[in-house]
Amino acid sequence: MTLALCTLSHSPLIGVNQPAPDVVAEVDGALARAREHVRAFSPDLAVIFGPDHFNGVFYDMLPPFCVGAGAESIGDWRTSAGPLAVDTEAARTIHRQALAAGLDLAVSERMQVDHGIAQPLEFLFGSIDAVPVVPVFVNCAAPPLGPTERIRLLGEAVGRAVSVSGRRVLLIGSGGLSHDPPIPALEGASPEVAERLIAGRNPDEDTVATRVARVVATAQELAAGTSDRAPLAPEWDAEVMETLARGRLSEFDSWSPEDFAAEAGNAAHEVRTWIAAFAALGTAGAYRVTSTYYRPIPEWIAGFAIMTAVVDEQKVTR
């Protein structure tokens, strides 16, 4: 078995705006199980599909997806800043093979990532640079988005590229499930907001503080039931997890980006990272989900979920 998977929600509000202690303990337990899954698999490479929240990727040059052949974390919220341990050769191989397979994957030799990629690395490995990694940015926050089928095909191309490597590769998908945090849209934005979305790198302290305050206030309102953001959608989340667990990934092809946003909030697009990771896993054979955790946690603005999966040796067709 050379591929395994862990997909998980992220939230910058973890540790910042805590739900009840029993909920925190339950999530800690679920994360500990995910870490055990990772430790037992003992990957020598991690490929992480993750979004960005206008911290590293902006409308000044916005690819639908981009592999990082070099990358650094900007260190937003409570995540560490600094270089990721990018496996440049593996990234360039993935890039070449995805292009050869007809996927218009972009590349960055100096990608900037935010908590969407840094937090799962810290949760699963203890730090952003503990394990060689290939980060794959998936645009989830900056419309317009292309058909969901394209992200499934991207995942398959990446999976094929890594499964022939003979290495033990952990596939990670970061984000979702349902949630609607206050991320501004370019359409209808004021000139100042538009500038932040087009080229908002290295924001000043006031800009960061305003943003943090807005996100925390939204989380508190969501938990109090007084928010005008979209509510979490546990039934939609359950359907997503069941479709993934059953390996029916092409069913997502008919889910339009508009469906995702309307049913589960604007950031539900982050489920794209899960579809990519599962599609990559599926290139190694039939897979089996080994654990699933779910709880809607409004304090974190997250339909919070974790899934782990392995290639099912019994079902592998040779």
Ligand SMILES: O=C(O)CCc1cccc(O)c1O
């Ligand atoms: O704009 C920001 O920095 C916060 C984004 C954000 C907020 C809540 C839940 C999330 O999953 C998330 O990514």
Ligand SMILES: [Fe+2]
């Ligand atoms: Fe996010």
